[in-house]
Amino acid sequence: MKKTIILLFLAAMSLGASGQKVKTAVYWTSSRMYRGDADSLARFDLVIVDLENMVNNYDSLLKMKRINPGIKLIAYSNPMEIFEPRMDWRPLQNAWSEELYSKYSGWFLKTGKGKKAIFWKGMIMLNLSSSCPKINDLTYGEWMADFLIKNVFSDKIWDGYFMDNSGGNISWVYSGKKEQIDIDADGQADADTIIDLNWSEGIEHFLKKIRDAKGPEFIMIGNKGSVEFEKILDGKMFEEWPNDYLGDKRDGGWYQCMANASKTGPYTIFQANAQNLKFAVASALLLDNIYVAVEQNNRFFYPEFRINLGRADIPISRKFENGIIEVNPSQREGEIFIKKD
Secondary structure, three states: OHHHHHHHHHHHHHHHOOOOEOEEEEEEOOOOOOOOHHHHHOOOOEEEEEOOHHHHOHHHHHHHHHHOOOOEEEEEEOOOEEEOOOOOOOHHHHHHHHHHHHHOHHHEOEEOOOOEOOOOOOEEEEOOOOOOOOEOOEOHHHHHHHHHHHHOOOOOOOOEEEEOOOOOOOHHHOOOOOOOEEOOOOOOOOOHHHHHHHHHHHHHHHHHHHHHHHOOOOEEEEEOOOOOOOOOOOEEEEOOOOOOOOOOOHHHHHHHHHHHHOOOOOOEEEEEOHHHHHHHHHHHOOOOOEEEEEOOOOOOOOHHHHOEOOOOOOOEEEEEOOEEEEEEHHHOEEEEEEOOO
16 A cells, blocks of 8 residues: 555656656766767766866867757765775865865775775775864865865856765774774774764764855756755765665665655756666656666767657556555546456
């Protein structure tokens, strides 16, 4: 019964749409672009682009805007981590990492054993929490927000910002291991609840600082389909959709993902893979606010992206083994048809 209610609720939300077409997105985390990339990417409605491309490939960004004036270019960054060792093709990150190493080494996140905290191999973590030690009256999150506002978002090429790793908890990185994060840099590992409370406060402050500086028209999207920071963000990306770590794990987490996506804002994204694209598109069309992206750094415009179903019909129906349910929300009517033996 719960499944039925969720499906009918999701389908009912689509009735207000004037037309149901697929909203397309690209998740371009590469710091580089090559010949032909800009022409292909310009076909999409929304393109998340690693911010290093504003240094490495600014002409490509301009070309995308010229070909498709309606495109939304969203600057990608992962403020939680930096690459170690440095990479020559990441000039912006190299600029801020050099400053961090020389002036703000206290902002690197460590475990209670004094080791560098690591989530992704080849990267080291930074302390985005509210309990990060202040240096020059700033936490790392405040400093990074200021850096982005001044050096990246000041360029009008960008329509918004995509924050990777924007979930409100972080204790899971070391959960079940023999060490845990030292969130307040006092030399002692902290309890999971304390870590996550301070992390969530820090993420919210980081995002709010950007929102206050850029205003309501600036698009802000976070990665992780949890219902967090909804008063600040305009959408969430459901990475490797559907995923099963958001609560209800039935059918790979599909029901939980759909329920969350109905709440996460007008720029919500399902990041699918090519094998389950039709499944992702069909699910996205149950709602009005969903963009669909395929994998990472994938510029191919799939045939499924050309679908335009027009206005959703009423009533809504769902077939069962022993009958059919029809609901007409605008008329407050419902029918249950039982199959006859």
